[in-house]
Amino acid sequence: MPERERDERFHLNLEDIKDYAIFRVDPEGRIASWNAGAERLKGYTAREAIGQPFAMLFTPEDVQAHKPEEELRLAAETGLYEAEGVRMRKGGQRFDAHVILRSLSDQGGVHRGFIKVTQDITGRKSIEAELQERAEFEQQLIGIVSHDLRTPLAAITLATALLQRDSSLSPRHAATVARILTSAERAQRLIASLLDFTQARVGGGFVLQYAPLELHGFVELAVEDIRLLYPERELHLEHEGEGQGEWDPDRLAQLLTNLLNNALTHGLREAPVRVRVQGEADSVVLAIHNQGKPIPAAAVPHLFTPMRRGDGAHRTGQPGSIGLGLYIVQQIALAHGGTISVDSSQERGTTFTARLPRHPPPAR
Ligand SMILES: Nc1ncnc2c1ncn2[C@@H]1O[C@H](COP(=O)(O)OP(=O)(O)O)[C@@H](O)[C@H]1O
Numbered sequence: 507m508p509e510r511e512r513d514e515r516f517h518l519n520l521e522d523i524k525d526y527a528i529f530r531v532d533p534e535g536r537i538a539s540w541n542a543g544a545e546r547l548k549g550y551t552a553r554e555a556i557g558q559p560f561a562m563l564f565t566p567e568d569v570q571a572h573k574p575e576e577e578l579r580l581a582a583e584t585g586l587y588e589a590e591g592v593r594m595r596k597g598g599q600r601f602d603a604h605v606i607l608r609s610l611s612d613q614g615g616v617h618r619g620f621i622k623v624t625q626d627i628t629g630r631k632s633i634e635a636e637l638q639e640r641a642e643f644e645q646q647l648i649g650i651v652s653h654d655l656r657t658p659l660a661a662i663t664l665a666t667a668l669l670q671r672d673s674s675l676s677p678r679h680a681a682t683v684a685r686i687l688t689s690a691e692r693a694q695r696l697i698a699s700l701l702d703f704t705q706a707r708v709g710g711g712f713v714l715q716y717a718p719l720e721l722h723g724f725v726e727l728a729v730e731d732i733r734l735l736y737p738e739r740e741l742h743l744e745h746e747g748e749g750q751g752e753w754d755p756d757r758l759a760q761l762l763t764n765l766l767n768n769a770l771t772h773g774l775r776e777a778p779v780r781v782r783v784q785g786e787a788d789s790v791v792l793a794i795h796n797q798g799k800p801i802p803a804a805a806v807p808h809l810f811t812p813m814r815r816g817d818g819a820h821r822t823g824q825p826g827s828i829g830l831g832l833y834i835v836q837q838i839a840l841a842h843g844g845t846i847s848v849d850s851s852q853e854r855g856t857t858f859t860a861r862l863p864r865h866p867p868p869a870r
């Protein structure tokens with residue numbers, strides 16, 4: 507087929523496409539063809555556009571920054587250039603565009619210019635922006651409500667604790683007061699998790715307060731605290747290597763408590779929970795192990811996602827659990843420049859392993 511005829515066919519097919527501007531640019535950067543989509547998108551007729559420098563489709567800033575030449579150069583060098591950016595219509599109106607520029611060569615390998623496809627993505631951009639804005643608003647709302655709920659809850663807890671000391675309470679009333687107190691404390695824990703969640707999500711992550719720590723002793727204390735809450739359970743602690751480093755003590759205690767609570771509540775009650783603190787060259791590794799029904803393999807990828815739990819059958823139906831625990835644990839590990847992983851099977855049981863570098867990661 508003669509080249510000219512091929513060109514015409516090409517032209518005919520492109521003519522019908524209305525949603526994309528598709529046009530050729532010659533090796534000197536002048537517009538060489540113009541389809542209906544280009545006319546619609548850019549506002550120039552074929553007669554106005556053909557022969558003009560394609561730089562007229564760019565914003566003046568981009569022209570000044572030599573973007574049009576840069577695009578052609580990159581497309582010529584690599585064969586293909588793809589980007590999102592702002593482009594201009596006839597009359598100066600701007601729009602968000604997705605552009606693809608492909609360099610063309612004839613059968614003899616001689617460079618014959620470029621074909622450019624431009625799509626108006628303003629609609630998509632504004633939907634994305636709106637979704638993002640809404641998500642941020644919702645997360646901020648969670649943050650504000652959680653924060654403001656802390657004060658009345660603290661008052662309830664305090665008043666109830668005082669009431670509990672009143673020796674004139676009848677046993678029935680004392681039991682009621684105890685229930686109020688447990689519920690208020692549970693609500694406080696939930697609120698604290700929600701606040702952590704919003705801080706990690708919209709607050710730009712946890713801000714850590716580093717302090718020198720010795721993890722063997724530190725973990726031992728955390729385990730002692732947990733023992734008080736679960737006096738009937740068996741907890742084993744193993745130590746190895748050097749435990750010195752710098753971490754955020756409050757956050758680390760939170761990580762440990764979450765993992766220990768999980769092991770104790772989701773694991774087999776009859777079997778011990780094992781905690782291992784292992785000093786390695788540059789980091790200290792904490793492993794918390796329990797026996798029991800494994801976490802289904804399908805649930806593992808979502809385990810650290812907020813508000814997602816193992817699975818229905820796996821739940822202990824614990825009230826006051828909203829599936830934020832492991833998300834927060836992971837955020838704490840990541841904030842320290844560390845990692846968290848899980849291994850779970852019927853034979854091996856479930857082990858959560860946190861690897862924590864001994865020193866703060868370099869500031870980003
Ligand atoms: N040690 C564990 N053994 C078995 N399952 C676990 C263990 N830790 C966590 N899980 C599963 O992962 C889920 C998510 O844990 P988490 O984020 O702490 O939320 P929550 O404990 O509030 O349900 C739990 O609901 C449970 O199904």
Ligand SMILES: [Mg+2]
Pocket residue numbers: 764767768827831832
């Ligand atoms: Mg939990």
